Amino acid sequence: MRLAIIGYGTIARQALNVLARDLARPLDAIVCLARADGAGRAQDLLESLGAGLAGERLVVGTVSELLSHRPDFVAEAAGHKALQDYGAPILAAGKHLLVTSAGALADDDLRAGLDAAAQQSGARYRICPGAVGGLDILAAAKLSGLQDVLYTSRKPPKAWAGTPAERLVDLAALKAAHVFYEGSAGAAARDYPQNANVAATIALLGAGFAATRVRLIADPAVSRNVHELSVRSSCADFDIRISGQPSPENPKTSLTTGYALANQILDLWPHSRGA
Numbered sequence: 001m002r003l004a005i006i007g008y009g010t011i012a013r014q015a016l017n018v019l020a021r022d023l024a025r026p027l028d029a030i031v032c033l034a035r036a037d038g039a040g041r042a043q044d045l046l047e048s049l050g051a052g053l054a055g056e057r058l059v060v061g062t063v064s065e066l067l068s069h070r071p072d073f074v075a076e077a078a079g080h081k082a083l084q085d086y087g088a089p090i091l092a093a094g095k096h097l098l099v100t101s102a103g104a105l106a107d108d109d110l111r112a113g114l115d116a117a118a119q120q121s122g123a124r125y126r127i128c129p130g131a132v133g134g135l136d137i138l139a140a141a142k143l144s145g146l147q148d149v150l151y152t153s154r155k156p157p158k159a160w161a162g163t164p165a166e167r168l169v170d171l172a173a174l175k176a177a178h179v180f181y182e183g184s185a186g187a188a189a190r191d192y193p194q195n196a197n198v199a200a201t202i203a204l205l206g207a208g209f210a211a212t213r214v215r216l217i218a219d220p221a222v223s224r225n226v227h228e229l230s231v232r233s234s235c236a237d238f239d240i241r242i243s244g245q246p247s248p249e250n251p252k253t254s255l256t257t258g259y260a261l262a263n264q265i266l267d268l269w270p271h272s273r274g275a
Ligand SMILES: NC(=O)C1=CN([C@@H]2O[C@H](COP(=O)(O)OP(=O)(O)OC[C@H]3O[C@@H](n4cnc5c(N)ncnc54)[C@H](O)[C@@H]3O)[C@@H](O)[C@H]2O)C=CC1
Pocket: 006, 007, 008, 009, 010, 011, 012, 033, 034, 035, 038, 077, 078, 079, 080, 081, 082, 085, 100, 101, 102, 128, 129, 130, 131, 132, 193, 194, 195, 197, 198, 201, 250, 252, 253, 254, 257
């Protein structure tokens, strides 16, 4: 088993920790694609996980180097730009791709490029559920006809630091919950690239980027990242609420996301799960 991963931050570290603990046997190789300024950090991460993770542990700087190490598939946990830069060449080389930065797919041109590369090579890209759940019933309900899909993300104010929310509201002074964004999943994914990948995932599996309604809330009364999905459809109405622990290293990212990525990786290899 040979795994390639793009990113060596919060989600990648969490997912690789789970693999190092839970794989039935170590990977033959793990290859991490790092930016020039992060090669040392990527190497430290791979070394910290020891022989339990993989025999060979390699850090590379380009997508062609990554592909030269013949991964079985590639997991992305690095951000929108990484998917824009590396997604099509990976798929064109016939490698399956697990996508965490689903918000990048709000860009129709990127989606068309990935679809074309995948069609030409037969490779597939799969969206990691990330911080959310309930996507199975959403996809089923889509087949029956969706009347309304609303996704609400409620996070502590510090999770919205460094986003356009800062221009809309004084995050540090907030005393009560404040809805600073109400609109389509497409605009949310574009404007909040580190916070609205779940909105994009729901849009992709459900009503699409234009019709999926999104609300983003900064709430000083919560310590969790709370994801709520409300769906009205021809087969069922449902409301799902997930109260996620924020990652200690990155309050924007729910801890679930790294576990979700590890779970997807384990799913792609038969018999890879330990006891
Ligand atoms: N689907 C979901 O539920 C969620 C998706 N995400 C997505 O995952 C991404 C990563 O999240 P975290 O791990 O929390 O962020 P992070 O900031 O902790 O780590 C990102 C890592 O990717 C690396 N990186 C960035 N651009 C790169 C590039 N072009 N090539 C190679 N490496 C690159 C960074 O150096 C860093 O190591 C987010 O930006 C977001 O797009 C985040 C949270 C939830």
